Amino acid sequence: MSYETYLAGEPVIVTAALTGGVHGKEANPAIPETPAEIGAAAAAAEAAGASVVHLHARQDNGERAFPTERFQEVTDEVRSRTEDVIVQHSTGGTGASVETRAQPLRTDPPPEMASLDMGPLNRYDHLTSENTRATVDALHDEMQDRGIKPELELFNDGHINETHQLLERRDLDDPLCATLIFGSGTLTRPRPRNFLNAIDDLPEGTLFNTLGFGPHQLAFATMGILFGGHVRVGLEDNVYYERGEIAESNAQLVERVAGVAETLGRPVATTEQAREILGL
Amino acid sequence: MACPYLAYRREDAEHSFDTDRAYCTAAETFVQPMRADICNDRHELDHTTDCEIYLEADE
Numbered sequence: 001m002s003y004e005t006y007l008a009g010e011p012v013i014v015t016a017a018l019t020g021g022v023h024g025k026e027a028n029p030a031i032p033e034t035p036a037e038i039g040a041a042a043a044a045a046e047a048a049g050a051s052v053v054h055l056h057a058r059q060d061n062g063e064r065a066f067p068t069e070r071f072q073e074v075t076d077e078v079r080s081r082t083e084d085v086i087v088q089h090s091t092g093g094t095g096a097s098v099e100t101r102a103q104p105l106r107t108d109p110p111p112e113m114a115s116l117d118m119g120p121l122n123r124y125d126h127l128t129s130e131n132t133r134a135t136v137d138a139l140h141d142e143m144q145d146r147g148i149k150p151e152l153e154l155f156n157d158g159h160i161n162e163t164h165q166l167l168e169r170r171d172l173d174d175p176l177c178a179t180l181i182f183g184s185g186t187l188t189r190p191r192p193r194n195f196l197n198a199i200d201d202l203p204e205g206t207l208f209n210t211l212g213f214g215p216h217q218l219a220f221a222t223m224g225i226l227f228g229g230h231v232r233v234g235l236e237d238n239v240y241y242e243r244g245e246i247a248e249s250n251a252q253l254v255e256r257v258a259g260v261a262e263t264l265g266r267p268v269a270t271t272e273q274a275r276e277i278l279g280l
Numbered sequence: 281m282a283c284p285y286l287a288y289r290r291e292d293a294e295h296s297f298d299t300d301r302a303y304c305t306a307a308e309t310f311v312q313p314m315r316a317d318i319c320n321d322r323h324e325l326d327h328t329t330d331c332e333i334y335l336e337a338d339e
């Protein structure tokens with residue numbers, strides 16, 4: 001994927017990360033937390049141009065929930081309210097065991113995609129999301145057994161090394177799908193030259209999603225569009241629309257990035273096109 | 281055992297919620313949902329080692 005992909009006007013897949021598990025309504029009251037709220041947000045995001053929804057589950061008070069049963073409630077709501085959106089479950093979970101983090105893979109039907117965090121990252125001052133290679137392998141293997149396509153989440157350049165090494169340990173179906181994540185802390189510093197280096201270092205043929213946290217969301221999505229990638233936006237990653245103005249909804253963020261893609265000459269992928277591009 | 285600074289409330293001066301949510305009485309603010317797992321010592325988390333707010337307040 002490259003600038004030539006942009007020049008060719010190939011479709012852009014928009015992923016909407018609707019809720020996450022880190023912050024909640026205390027940060028932005030529009031963050032959907034209950035299954036019904038998440039389902040409604042998915043429908044609005046799909047109508048605005050998203051073909052993939054990245055899902056976490058929460059308890060009614062916003063706190064993280066990992067059980068299969070709660071993910072089932074969420075995915076049922078999403079599937080009943082959307083036309084044909086691609087469902088992607090998170091397997092992230094700071095401080096949670098591998099067994100706990102595998103629970104979201106066990107819904108019926110299973111998600112078409114699931115996230116796979118490719119290495120450690122710091123949380124707060126005394127905590128690390130470890131994501132050891134053994135954890136990555138275990139989650140990958142269950143995804144493979146269940147026919148779920150992994151979305152590799154690369155929080156920094158070291159995780160690009162981990163991706164190359166994973167390909168030596170496991171056979172992943174083409175195309176490889178990776179999300180490049182830029183932001184503060186352990187994440188790759190959000191600078192354009194770091195973005196360019198990262199896309200050059202990915203394994204040959206990798207489809208990349210571009211994700212900038214917080215104020216970097218729109219800028220990095222735009223770079224992703226210009227360099228032939230795909231984009232992820234949503235309230236999980238950014239609660240603001242502009243500096244000092246909180247976003248009204250996930251759909252508002254999707255609609256804006258869809259407009260950027262269209263303005264730059266890349267159409268927003270339909271769900272059918274997204275499935276074909278992702279090899280689902 | 282949950283953090284002694286943890287409370288569940290529906291509102292403070294800036295927020296109002298439909299359900300009780302995790303509130304840190306040391307920091308005097310509602311906490312992020314992920315941090316609430318630390319407050320409650322859920323999974324493999326432990327507020328006595330993982331939370332800088334508890335550690336500072338307990339000094």
